[in-house]
Amino acid sequence: MTTTAPTAPTAEPRTERLAITREGGRMIADYWEDLFVARESGRKIVWYNGGALNPMFQAAGLAWCHGEAFAARLAAQRLEGPAQLAGAEYGYNAELCSYSRTHLGCAVLTLKGSEEPDSGVVGLHDRADLAAKLPAPDLFVNNYAGCSTGQQWDEVSYRVFGKNVPIFNVSHPFLWGNRPDAGYLVGSEWDEASRYVRDQLVELIDFLEVQTGRPFDYDALSESMTYIKRAGELRREGLDLCKATPAPATFWDWISCIAPINFLPGNQALVDYFQNVKDEIQQRIDAGISGVRDEKYRLYFDGIMNWNKLGFLSRKFAEHGAAVLAGRYIQNAFWQEPHLIDTSDPLLGMAQHYLLCPTNHGSKTLDHLTLRDCESYGIDGIVFHSTRTCRAFTGPQRLLARSARDNLGIPSIFFEGDVADASFYKEEILDSRLVAMLEAIDVARERGDHRRAGRGAEVAWPA
Amino acid sequence: MPESAALQRLRDAARDPRAYVAQWRAHHPGCFVVGVMPMNFPREIALAAGVLPVYVQDDQRPVAEGRAYLPEFYCGYTRNLADQAATGRLDHFDALLLADHCIQLLGASDVARAIGDRPVFFGMLISSLSDSWAEKKIAEMMGHFRAEFEKLSGAPVEDEALALAIEAYNADRQLLRRVFDERAAGDTTWSPVELQDMVVSAQVMDPVEHHDLLVEALAAAPRGERDDRVRVHLSGHLCHAPRRELLEVIEETGAVVVDDDLWSGRRYVQSLVPFTPGEDPMSAIGRWYAERNVDLPCPTRVQHDVDWDAWLIDATRRSGAEVVVHLMPKFCEPHMLFYPELRKALDAAGIPQLLVETEHEGIPLEALRTRLEALVERAVRHRPAYA
Ligand code: SF4
Ligand code: SF4
Numbered sequence: 001m002t003t004t005a006p007t008a009p010t011a012e013p014r015t016e017r018l019a020i021t022r023e024g025g026r027m028i029a030d031y032w033e034d035l036f037v038a039r040e041s042g043r044k045i046v047w048y049n050g051g052a053l054n055p056m057f058q059a060a061g062l063a064w065c066h067g068e069a070f071a072a073r074l075a076a077q078r079l080e081g082p083a084q085l086a087g088a089e090y091g092y093n094a095e096l097c098s099y100s101r102t103h104l105g106c107a108v109l110t111l112k113g114s115e116e117p118d119s120g121v122v123g124l125h126d127r128a129d130l131a132a133k134l135p136a137p138d139l140f141v142n143n144y145a146g147c148s149t150g151q152q153w154d155e156v157s158y159r160v161f162g163k164n165v166p167i168f169n170v171s172h173p174f175l176w177g178n179r180p181d182a183g184y185l186v187g188s189e190w191d192e193a194s195r196y197v198r199d200q201l202v203e204l205i206d207f208l209e210v211q212t213g214r215p216f217d218y219d220a221l222s223e224s225m226t227y228i229k230r231a232g233e234l235r236r237e238g239l240d241l242c243k244a245t246p247a248p249a250t251f252w253d254w255i256s257c258i259a260p261i262n263f264l265p266g267n268q269a270l271v272d273y274f275q276n277v278k279d280e281i282q283q284r285i286d287a288g289i290s291g292v293r294d295e296k297y298r299l300y301f302d303g304i305m306n307w308n309k310l311g312f313l314s315r316k317f318a319e320h321g322a323a324v325l326a327g328r329y330i331q332n333a334f335w336q337e338p339h340l341i342d343t344s345d346p347l348l349g350m351a352q353h354y355l356l357c358p359t360n361h362g363s364k365t366l367d368h369l370t371l372r373d374c375e376s377y378g379i380d381g382i383v384f385h386s387t388r389t390c391r392a393f394t395g396p397q398r399l400l401a402r403s404a405r406d407n408l409g410i411p412s413i414f415f416e417g418d419v420a421d422a423s424f425y426k427e428e429i430l431d432s433r434l435v436a437m438l439e440a441i442d443v444a445r446e447r448g449d450h451r452r453a454g455r456g457a458e459v460a461w462p463a
Numbered sequence: 464m465p466e467s468a469a470l471q472r473l474r475d476a477a478r479d480p481r482a483y484v485a486q487w488r489a490h491h492p493g494c495f496v497v498g499v500m501p502m503n504f505p506r507e508i509a510l511a512a513g514v515l516p517v518y519v520q521d522d523q524r525p526v527a528e529g530r531a532y533l534p535e536f537y538c539g540y541t542r543n544l545a546d547q548a549a550t551g552r553l554d555h556f557d558a559l560l561l562a563d564h565c566i567q568l569l570g571a572s573d574v575a576r577a578i579g580d581r582p583v584f585f586g587m588l589i590s591s592l593s594d595s596w597a598e599k600k601i602a603e604m605m606g607h608f609r610a611e612f613e614k615l616s617g618a619p620v621e622d623e624a625l626a627l628a629i630e631a632y633n634a635d636r637q638l639l640r641r642v643f644d645e646r647a648a649g650d651t652t653w654s655p656v657e658l659q660d661m662v663v664s665a666q667v668m669d670p671v672e673h674h675d676l677l678v679e680a681l682a683a684a685p686r687g688e689r690d691d692r693v694r695v696h697l698s699g700h701l702c703h704a705p706r707r708e709l710l711e712v713i714e715e716t717g718a719v720v721v722d723d724d725l726w727s728g729r730r731y732v733q734s735l736v737p738f739t740p741g742e743d744p745m746s747a748i749g750r751w752y753a754e755r756n757v758d759l760p761c762p763t764r765v766q767h768d769v770d771w772d773a774w775l776i777d778a779t780r781r782s783g784a785e786v787v788v789h790l791m792p793k794f795c796e797p798h799m800l801f802y803p804e805l806r807k808a809l810d811a812a813g814i815p816q817l818l819v820e821t822e823h824e825g826i827p828l829e830a831l832r833t834r835l836e837a838l839v840e841r842a843v844r845h846r847p848a849y850a
Contacts (some may be wrong), residue, residue, distance in 0.1 A: 093804030093820075095536065148763065149796045151591060156800050169591040169765060171600075174564060176585040200596070207757055264517045268732025283841040337528045359566070363587075387532055393795065394534045399577050 014293040014364035015318040020255035038063030047137040050144030051354030060208040071102035075307035075420035098389045098420040100153040145172035145393035146359030155187035168207045224266030225346035232338035234274035251324040252314035296321030303385030304393045308422035326377045332358045359392035363399045366457045382412040388424035446448035469679035477663035484555045500561035501702040505806035511624035512612035521703035532574040538794045539823025540703040541571035548575035562588045562774035580836040594764040601749045626742035629736045630671040639732040647722045647782035651687035655710040655720045694841040697723035698783035733759040762801035772808035785842045787816040
């Protein structure tokens, strides 16, 4: 039997990242800079986790800090060390969700900073320490769906701050699918959960009014949700364009677009940004430019992002001619169903998006979504990021791998890494497994059995 | 002292729940047995429907086939559950039900649902207990459980049956709690392993049968008095029992366990359903859930004015415990998150403590022994000179 070896990695980069994402990077940098001076400009600061509540905070005139986003940012800039060290000294175990332990470490540093006000001595804090120090919160709001750790994390932050900062919790029913009519966006369970979360958002508005001392501006909420809805639509349209072969942009480009859709203010600049993303993708299709030069394989990425290795992973896959095109963290997250939003009364649609967190579904629904996306993007194989400290994303992965193999004949590999702790990343495992999977895809193609490489194959479980 | 037959039967049920379920089925032909997941399931509703609800235990067998279903960085209990599901070791249950939102427990239950052919029902009890709407949501969910058991048994669950079920579980828990309170007050009749068997068997058995055996076992035992061994409080170990050899080592190092907040200990027995005859039994069951976290705080629940750390310090004062040993199952996220708060509070109170991370396949006992001996020595040095 002859096999075609996967294209040998080349020295020349084969990735063609979207140029517009640099503009996104600038918008994000501006946003964080603004947050750091919010208190000086008279705004109160809310720390929150989970679903994108930023339009609520925008309408309430607050400055907002998304804990996961800040932890991800530190990890992507390789500045997570001091916060994680502070967390470890405080007692957090290295196996604890690294988003939470990074962010709790930031809380410890922030608290230390406010208890020991800057002495004015130059060099008291090093650069990384400063980067990890957030402006202290005036209030907490927890909006975590799916993962129980998300809710407990904010409760612990509240305790780290000595219970002196008011906190509000939004509870999200897990979309388990008990009833026969349960399914994605349908069924009585979905309807009831949507109404329940919507009602809690009304309570949240009362809480925000008390905290800000101002009436909530519903018109401002509608306005920002109008922009966010439009940005969400453009994002979806851009994602659909990436179904083309070869794909004009990759999953990694979309990862770079997460921060804007996840927490930037709803305004015209946000819409313009996603219009530009979509336009650049369309221009590439017109010009025959692909996200990975000489695309040979089309892959799906399941798992939360490995922020320490973002650029590195995108190059690694591209070196093999592998275009990573879709993933649970992109297609099934972040205002992904904009049609649900009624901009004149946006609370229900917002609640529904919070419930649609990709960790808030039972494996039946996840399976439906994964198979759907694998089919529509013409996927050849799945890469599971076995995210060491994120049990929410990793729990259903083995079931999903089996289903993709049994239902679509798609092979999978698992590689070990983590959301914000680089020490868990195992490069050799990814290398050897990726090559083996690409070889299996080649063999199946030679047999004329395109996209059936996984048929009858054993799933390569993590070691 | 020779072990009583009653105690032996409790131990057998605790250590081999499958055999107990088989016996129960033989005496109750046509009745259903459901597996329920820890730690807050309203078993009274199941019992009132004529269904035997059994808390699913870690059966302590090594995880083999389960590795293909859940990652190795899930807690030992959930990996063991996945293994039980993968190898047919949950087949003695007609259905599985859970009420607790722990993402790892959900992961394991989802595996059981995907690869098994029995229903797996998740009725998520609200975990954020400070919310003004918590009471309403608890009542709603309890109603869903009632409807589910009516569907399973094919008959309405009557209020009288609920009242009887509440009384049966309350009587059993109350008796167990008496044993724990007596231990905290100085009684050393029972070793930690024996107490664990009493509690785990209660999590498995029919409550009336368990209560009767427990009465017998307690009556047969002469009372032991506390001596000057170092007094230990065991803390944590949610959802499943620690390995017995670990409990044995603790007492072999010259310490005596005087109290705990383990799931296979006081955490299970602490709360009774606050029911008075004539009132609505469902609302009493709802209050039981809401108050459980006040009676003994749990890091899986979120309640701003309830503190596990403060509870722990009070508990050591009540029992006279001189040291705290935290038993933390490896990868148990809620425990990992809350542990620094416990550590901080105990440090502030000057109570020596030791963190032991337990692993499903066991931990090196000799290394543990050395650490425990050091803790015991520290505690002795801590004692006032006249002691
Ligand atoms: S474990 Fe994963 S889903 Fe849960 S809080 Fe951490 S990052 Fe979020
Ligand atoms: S609470 Fe801890 S022990 Fe229980 S299932 Fe969750 S992780 Fe495991």
